[in-house]
Amino acid sequence: MTLKELSFFYKLCDNPQVTQVAQELNISQSAISLAIKSLENKLNEQLFDRLGKKLVLNERGRFFKEKTYSHYLAIKDAKNIFQKNKLAGQMKIAASKTISNYIMPDIYFDFLSQYKEVKFDIETINSTIILEKVLDSKLDIGLIETDFTHSNIIREKLYDDELIIVTSDENYPRTSYIDTIDKKWILREIGSGTREIFINKLGKHTEKLDIFMELHGFEEIKKIVMDNKDCITAISKVAVKKEIENKQLFEIKLKNFEFKREFYLIYHKNKSNNLLFKTFIEYLKNKLH
Structure with missing residues (x-):
């Protein structure tokens, strides 16, 4: 089922006049009819009784609407979630023990206090395991104490x-x-x-x-x-x-x-640089430099 098919379905639930719905949506009547037919085929159920140019919701259609409409609204809302709040999401971060225990706690707390829609999935593990997980794309960000190079990992200095x-x-x-x-x-x-x-x-x-x-x-x-x-x-x-x-x-x-040593921020070279990712990295650098 597509959101377009469901959108036409709920419109017709409120107004059985296909002609009027087509005019309201600025599309052809045949486009609506094809979408509804496609939806019914996918469900293997007839949702409307065809009465002339009207599509009148039948008992199966009323049952389908009752069971699905709240979920449809939730999905529509989910489509707009990042337009309403660009800085939202869950990041997977791992830090080696020195960094995790003595440097990061206040940074995590302050960032989450400022950006309410962000969640962190935090691990404290040694640098070798962090490297492996970043290479396997199981982490968004790693914070390590080991100096190394790898063709698939971006490394940036954080702290002396x-x-x-x-x-x-x-x-x-x-x-x-x-x-x-x-x-x-x-x-x-x-x-x-x-x-x-x-x-x-x-x-x-x-x-x-x-x-x-x-x-x-x-x-x-x-x-x-x-x-x-x-x-x-x-x-x-x-x-x-x-x-x-x-x-x-x-x-x-x-x-x-x-x-002497340096702490490093690492991430996979193919990591998507979305707004949350870039904002957190910039925040981290400002706190530690």
Whole structure:
């Protein structure tokens, strides 16, 4: 069934005079008759009794109208939804844990507060999985910590970050070489952007690390390091800002390494650049730059 066929049907429900309906709609009588016949064929039911030039609604037609008219109005309204409010829709977004936990919450909240017809489907997963989902077009936007290139993905820089080395041991020297740190390393899991940047930057020096535990979440890592002075971790500066200010954790500056990194916005190169998509990306950039 087409909306045009249904439109003619409901018009004739109110006015059985085909000639008058045709004049009102500025179309031929035969166009209306063909549309109604097509509708009846699709339903395998006769909806009108033919009385001269009139199409009079019969009992099956009245039943059909009763069951369908509210749905027809809803569909007509749906056709106009984006004309009434261009900034409406649901976006699928995934962010790596650092970005999701420490940067995005207020941005999500403020954007949704401003645009009432927008919904977010949000995931917090590691950068490797985000890349896979963007390539499979299962996400509209990915927010990651990993520097990479792929022919099917558009990547844009969002934010400058830094990994720092922290311990709860207030007496440990505040500057050190990576090779001389004699503590148990608590690191993120394989596949996380934080871990990959740290390990890749260290190169061959990784062999000298005492990697004691690998965990999925920053909060768990922070708790272990704060509760055990013989432990140490590499973590995003934004993730431990409060703990450093409260002197629960202490930064150890490395003499031979820096762990600067960038956060990236990624999306599939074939992603449609609709108004909602473009507005959110612009909003995100303005908040983070």
